[in-house]
Amino acid sequence: MPTALAPVPHLTTALSGPLLQLEQTLLDRAADIEAWFRASFRETPAPFYCSVDLRNAGFKLAPVDTNLFPAGFNNLNPAFEALCVQALQIAIERVCPTAKGVLLVPENHTRNKFYLENIATLHGLIRKAGFNVHIGSLLPDLKAPQQIRLDSGRELTLEPLEREGQALKVDGFTPCSVLLNNDLSGGIPEILKGIEQPIMPPLALGWHARLKSQHFALYREITTEFGELLDLDPWLVDPLFRNCGEINFMKREGEECLVANVELLLADIRAKYAEYGVKEKPFAIVKAEAGTYGMGVMTVHSAEDVRNLNRDARKKMAATKEGKEVTGAIIQEGVYTCETWGEDRATAEPVVYMIDHHVVGGFYRVHGGRSNQESLNAPGAHFQMLAFEAACSHPDPTCGPHEHPNRFYAYGVVARLALLAAAREIAASSKI
Amino acid sequence: MPTALAPVPHLTTALSGPLLQLEQTLLDRAADIEAWFRASFRETPAPFYCSVDLRNAGFKLAPVDTNLFPAGFNNLNPAFEALCVQALQIAIERVCPTAKGVLLVPENHTRNKFYLENIATLHGLIRKAGFNVHIGSLLPDLKAPQQIRLDSGRELTLEPLEREGQALKVDGFTPCSVLLNNDLSGGIPEILKGIEQPIMPPLALGWHARLKSQHFALYREITTEFGELLDLDPWLVDPLFRNCGEINFMKREGEECLVANVELLLADIRAKYAEYGVKEKPFAIVKAEAGTYGMGVMTVHSAEDVRNLNRDARKKMAATKEGKEVTGAIIQEGVYTCETWGEDRATAEPVVYMIDHHVVGGFYRVHGGRSNQESLNAPGAHFQMLAFEAACSHPDPTCGPHEHPNRFYAYGVVARLALLAAAREIAASSKI
Numbered sequence: 001m002p003t004a005l006a007p008v009p010h011l012t013t014a015l016s017g018p019l020l021q022l023e024q025t026l027l028d029r030a031a032d033i034e035a036w037f038r039a040s041f042r043e044t045p046a047p048f049y050c051s052v053d054l055r056n057a058g059f060k061l062a063p064v065d066t067n068l069f070p071a072g073f074n075n076l077n078p079a080f081e082a083l084c085v086q087a088l089q090i091a092i093e094r095v096c097p098t099a100k101g102v103l104l105v106p107e108n109h110t111r112n113k114f115y116l117e118n119i120a121t122l123h124g125l126i127r128k129a130g131f132n133v134h135i136g137s138l139l140p141d142l143k144a145p146q147q148i149r150l151d152s153g154r155e156l157t158l159e160p161l162e163r164e165g166q167a168l169k170v171d172g173f174t175p176c177s178v179l180l181n182n183d184l185s186g187g188i189p190e191i192l193k194g195i196e197q198p199i200m201p202p203l204a205l206g207w208h209a210r211l212k213s214q215h216f217a218l219y220r221e222i223t224t225e226f227g228e229l230l231d232l233d234p235w236l237v238d239p240l241f242r243n244c245g246e247i248n249f250m251k252r253e254g255e256e257c258l259v260a261n262v263e264l265l266l267a268d269i270r271a272k273y274a275e276y277g278v279k280e281k282p283f284a285i286v287k288a289e290a291g292t293y294g295m296g297v298m299t300v301h302s303a304e305d306v307r308n309l310n311r312d313a314r315k316k317m318a319a320t321k322e323g324k325e326v327t328g329a330i331i332q333e334g335v336y337t338c339e340t341w342g343e344d345r346a347t348a349e350p351v352v353y354m355i356d357h358h359v360v361g362g363f364y365r366v367h368g369g370r371s372n373q374e375s376l377n378a379p380g381a382h383f384q385m386l387a388f389e390a391a392c393s394h395p396d397p398t399c400g401p402h403e404h405p406n407r408f409y410a411y412g413v414v415a416r417l418a419l420l421a422a423a424r425e426i427a428a429s430s431k432i
Numbered sequence: 433m434p435t436a437l438a439p440v441p442h443l444t445t446a447l448s449g450p451l452l453q454l455e456q457t458l459l460d461r462a463a464d465i466e467a468w469f470r471a472s473f474r475e476t477p478a479p480f481y482c483s484v485d486l487r488n489a490g491f492k493l494a495p496v497d498t499n500l501f502p503a504g505f506n507n508l509n510p511a512f513e514a515l516c517v518q519a520l521q522i523a524i525e526r527v528c529p530t531a532k533g534v535l536l537v538p539e540n541h542t543r544n545k546f547y548l549e550n551i552a553t554l555h556g557l558i559r560k561a562g563f564n565v566h567i568g569s570l571l572p573d574l575k576a577p578q579q580i581r582l583d584s585g586r587e588l589t590l591e592p593l594e595r596e597g598q599a600l601k602v603d604g605f606t607p608c609s610v611l612l613n614n615d616l617s618g619g620i621p622e623i624l625k626g627i628e629q630p631i632m633p634p635l636a637l638g639w640h641a642r643l644k645s646q647h648f649a650l651y652r653e654i655t656t657e658f659g660e661l662l663d664l665d666p667w668l669v670d671p672l673f674r675n676c677g678e679i680n681f682m683k684r685e686g687e688e689c690l691v692a693n694v695e696l697l698l699a700d701i702r703a704k705y706a707e708y709g710v711k712e713k714p715f716a717i718v719k720a721e722a723g724t725y726g727m728g729v730m731t732v733h734s735a736e737d738v739r740n741l742n743r744d745a746r747k748k749m750a751a752t753k754e755g756k757e758v759t760g761a762i763i764q765e766g767v768y769t770c771e772t773w774g775e776d777r778a779t780a781e782p783v784v785y786m787i788d789h790h791v792v793g794g795f796y797r798v799h800g801g802r803s804n805q806e807s808l809n810a811p812g813a814h815f816q817m818l819a820f821e822a823a824c825s826h827p828d829p830t831c832g833p834h835e836h837p838n839r840f841y842a843y844g845v846v847a848r849l850a851l852l853a854a855a856r857e858i859a860a861s862s863k864i
Contacts, residue, residue, distance in 0.1 A: 034562025035532035038525050082515050086790055090522060093470050100467035130466025358518055 022061065022236050023410045029230055030409070036229055037357065037416055040222075044423040046357040048091055048179065048200035052415040053365070053377065054350045055239075055335035059278050061410060062239045062335050063418035064285070065377070066215055068201045069183040071107075072363070073125065074117040074152075075383040076353060080361035081125070087355035088129040092177070094356075095198045099176030101132045103168060105161065105192075106181045108139050113151055120154045122181065136161035136170045138182065138189055145171070166196040183207045185290065204429035205422075207290045212330045213243035218428075219421035226417060237414050240268050240333040243289070247329045249309070249318040254329075258286065259303045261331045266302070269333050283334035283373050288317065289327070297375045299334060334373055341366040341384055348384070349376050352415035359412040362386060454493065454668050455842045461662055462841070468661055469789065469848055472654075476855040478789040480523055480611065480632035484847040485797070485809065486782045487671075487767035491710050493842060494671045494767050495850035496717070497809070498647055500633045501615040503539075504795070505557065506549040506584075507815040508785060512793035513557070519787035520561040524609070526788075527630045531608030533564045535600055537593065537624075538613045540571050545583055552586045554613065568593035568602045570614065570621055577603070598628040615639045617722065636861035637854075639722045644762045645675035650860070651853035658849060669846050672700050672765040675721070679761045681741070681750040686761075690718065691735045693763045698734070701765050712768060715805050720749065721760035729807045731766060766805055773798040773816055780816070781808050784847035791844040794818060 026033060051070035052063045076084070092102060104126065106119045119135060126133040137146075137158040148156045159170035168178055168191070177198045184206025192203060204210075216239070223234035242261040247254035262284055269282035281301065288296030296317050300306055309317070317329075341348040346368035353361045364384040367376040386408075458465060483502035484495045508516070524534060536558065538551045551567060558565040569578075569590040580588045591602035600610055600623070609630045616638025624635060636642075648671070655666035674693040679686035694716055701714035713733065720728030728749050732738055741749070749761075773780040778800040785793045796816040799808040818840075 030562055031532045031559075031564045034521075035530060037562075039530040042529050079511070083518060086515060086518055089466075089790070097474050098467060098471040100463045127463075130462055130469075132463045358521070 022232065023407060025230055025232055026410050026413050032229060033413060036226070037420070040420050041357040041423065044420070044427045045094075046354070046419055047205070047422050047426060049353070049355045050419050050422055051351055051353045052418045054352060054411055054414060055337045056339055056350065056411075057280075057336040058338040059276055060236050060335060061414050062237055062333075063219070063414060064239060064332065064335060064375075066418045066422055067183075068205050068210075068422055069181050070353060071115055071118040071181070072351070072383065073353070074114070074121040075363045075385060076121075076361040077363075077385040080353075081128070083358075084125050084355060084360045085128045087358040087360050088125055090358070091356040092126070092129060092131060095200060096131075096176040100130070101134075101173060101175035102126055103134055103136045103161075103170065103173070103175035103178045104181060105136050105138060105178060106158075107183070108137070110137075110139065110148065110158070116148060116156055117150055117152055117154075119181065120150055120152065120156050123156070124154075126179075132173070132175075134159055134170045134173050134175070136168065136178075138191070161191060163191050163195075166194060168192070168195055168197060180206075184209075202426055202429060205426060209429075210425070211289045211328065212287060212332075213241070213289060213328070214428075215418075215421050215425055216241050216330065216332070218424045219418060222417055222420050222424070235272055237417060239335055240265060240272070241330055243328065243330045245328050247327065249314040252314075255306065258329060258331065259306050262286070262300055262306055263303045265331050265333065280336060285332045285334050285375065286317070287330050287332060289330055297377070299374050337372050337376075339364070344368065347372050347374075347376060350386075350411050352411050354415060354419050357416065357419065359415065362408075362411065362415075454664065455839060457662055457664055458842050458845050464661060465845060468658070469852070472852050473789040473855065476852070476859045477526075478786070478851055479637070479854050479858060481785070481787045482851050482854055483783055483785045484850045486784060486843055486846060487769045488771055488782065488843075489712075489768040490770040491708055492668050492767060493846050494669055494765075495651070495846060496671060496764065496767060496807075498850045498854055499615075500637050500642075500854055501613050502785060503547055503550040503613070504783065504815065505553040505785070506546070507795045507817060508553075508793040509795075509817040512785075513560070515790075516557050516787060516792045517560045519790040519792050520557055522790070523788040524558070524561060524563060527632065528563075528608040532562070533566075533605060533607035534558055535566055535568045535593075535602065535605070535607035535610045535629075536613060537568050537570060537610060538590075539615070540569070542569075542571065542580065542590070548580060548588055549582055549584055549586075551613065552582055552584065552588050555588070556586075558611070564605070564607075566591055566602045566605050566607070568600065568610075570623070593623060595623050595627075598626060600624070600627055600629060612638075616641075634858055634861060637858060641861075642857065643721045643760065644719060644764075645673070645721060645760070646860075647850075647853050647857055648673050648762065648764070650856045651850060654849055654852050654856070667704055669849060671767055672697060672704070673762055675760065675762045677760050679759065681746040684746075687738065690761060690763065691738050694718070694732055694738055695735045697763050697765065715766035717764045717766050717807065718749070719762050719764060721762055729809070731806050769804050769808075771796070776800065779804050779806075779808060782818075782843050783815075784843050786847060786851050789848065789851065791847065794840075794843065794847075 047068055049070055051067045051072065053065040055062055055064050104123060107115060109115055123133055123135060135158050138161055142158060142160045146158045150156060162169050167174055177200060179200050185208060187208040188203050188206060220238060223238040227234035242265050244254055244257035244261060247258060265284050266282050273282060283299055283301045286298050286300055298317060337347060337349045339348045340346060341364055346366045347370050348364045348366045351362055351365055352359060363386055365376045365381050366384055367378060367381040369380050370376050370378060479500050481502055483499045483504065485497040487494055487496050536555060539547060541547055555565055555567060567590050570593055574590060574592045578590045582588060594601050599606055609632060611632050617640060619640040620635050620638060652670060655670040659666035674697050676686055676689035676693060679690060697716050698714050705714060715731055715733045718730050718732055730749060769779060769781045771780045772778060773796055778798045779802050780796045780798045783794055783797055784791060795818055797808045797813050798816055799810060799813040801812050802808050802810060
């Protein structure tokens, strides 16, 4: 079995009691959970693809970030390939039942070799799923196809994205649908507006418009339903949060909202920790509403931490990807990660990948320079491939809840709860 | 990559020229082929599951048997598990979008431990796909649940199949759908008639009614379309055949039809061999129309072979599974297999498994005591698991057509052509 072949991360066992109960519940009720997911995704179809960052604190297991334009497909174990290909076939044939061309629109950072490896992997997977695929770049100064040789030895061809009437194309190739791997942090480019081909995920879900607070509000509704289904406290899978609408870190505008909410949130976490006998110190994560790439994220242990931010820290919070100014912030319950990787016990957190409503793989994000109370999505992180393809998508009832396949099943369940929240974001956006 | 981890069978290269051309065409046109499959399976949905026996003669690659009640899931590589589970989720959620219970109805041969291992694997896969599953047995003298311990260490519980009104159930469990792994060779049992739950595959496709000649007639239509799509001679993937309606081997009734058709078929094969410069000797396979388990199959090289059948051979042809009398026969072009396994070059043929329209795995059937002109589906065969899960479902354009992933892609394509013929059988049966 693949799980026996690959290393799995060391799990700190000190706090593992309550999580085992959660895992056991998920295992015992797997058929109910899966039926509920089927019904839920039938009502609100899943996004085309998604990755979810999880934090496993031992006493709770929760998503902290849900990415609708996932990079990192190159970090998945090659053993996941067939699973990804099959899921892509299912996802694309919903949009293009009989056609055969897909246009992939990537981010513009062509100097990020890691990101380009992701695009090469995604391109290869879609091709293996039986579709013709071209990469249509938004780079303004790209006038002709550009070939890029990657460190992996693969070659990538970026072609200038063109428009003909209401259709997107590249030279000689008009696709039936457009797959965005560009999170639109800088807004919707003119060329993408008013296009008749289906665009996945929908433009409205780009980071120019998406709000973390909306995602986690919908996530709360979902975990409430899920908690009722399984008769468990939704907090075990749900990070508490509060949000502030208008913040300007540089001008210190909205700071009082932030300070007040940090205090309220820490009090709520303290109460929950007391209820469950958790001895750890509560903390909160302040994040830009539209932040990506781990930018605009900080850990705070008290309201004082917010008041005492120095100029450098304010500057970091003020600007996220593509220099977008922060105008709102979410204050989220900090979830410890009790997972570590390797001999030197580097801090680790699982990232789960989904295509349509299927779990297709994942990896551990590992950061030796960050504590178990910090975001690991930062320079210096590396990725540990995991061979949990035979596990994360389904439980193995013949082994106990502490066994790896079943821990991964729990990861897959919680990741899909976040996926469902994203599905409801899409549904909500189409109603506007 | 999995293909590097597992042995793949030795391919006799003497006749490999034309097949490489076929494989290259399939690779070059993969996006067209996949789009055509998508459109075709949209028009006629695929059966729930299916296995196809292929013969790779080097100069042609063709299906020789299409099984709509596949056993042998226990012979698939465990590396295929996640792929099977995902495909089962897709297939079952079409029938039971929100419900969660499946009833598996197996064959009655409880003394065949290999078959029971298949049922245990299928049961486990459906459970891992997130469904409650019980095994409802048709055994007439089973009055209470029976636990069977298998050599693999697994336990299987057979429960007496019951009926309540128009619904099938076992004690305390009413499923939303019924999955048949019983090929109905003995006819449709009363208890299965007039049931309101969906039964997969449909009862009309049982071997009490199904005709090999209908399957291969529909297969011919499909390979004609496929040949037009790719501009290739359908014969490269299609075994010629003729059929006789009324045969009684013991009474020698219908023998003249058989003799005449064997002569005509051998002449047709001879012409094709001449066209392609094939030096081998043509042969034909005579099969019972409704034969299963490799029963009622013989190899003939001339009309004389039919005339000179001895009493034993007649007896073998006269009765197939559950003693059903043969009433029709198909005379099929014999397809050499040029694949061998191991040092002693045992004769081998690939078997490809599909769930819904997805290729989910396969293995080689190997028989040391049979020649490359005989059916290998006979006592003494064994199965070699293959790790071509990363391959059979999709081509790898970065390696040549002779590489294993691409040979397996060709197998997956031809197997799906047979699957499509089965889909059209189902569509035809529902029109009656």
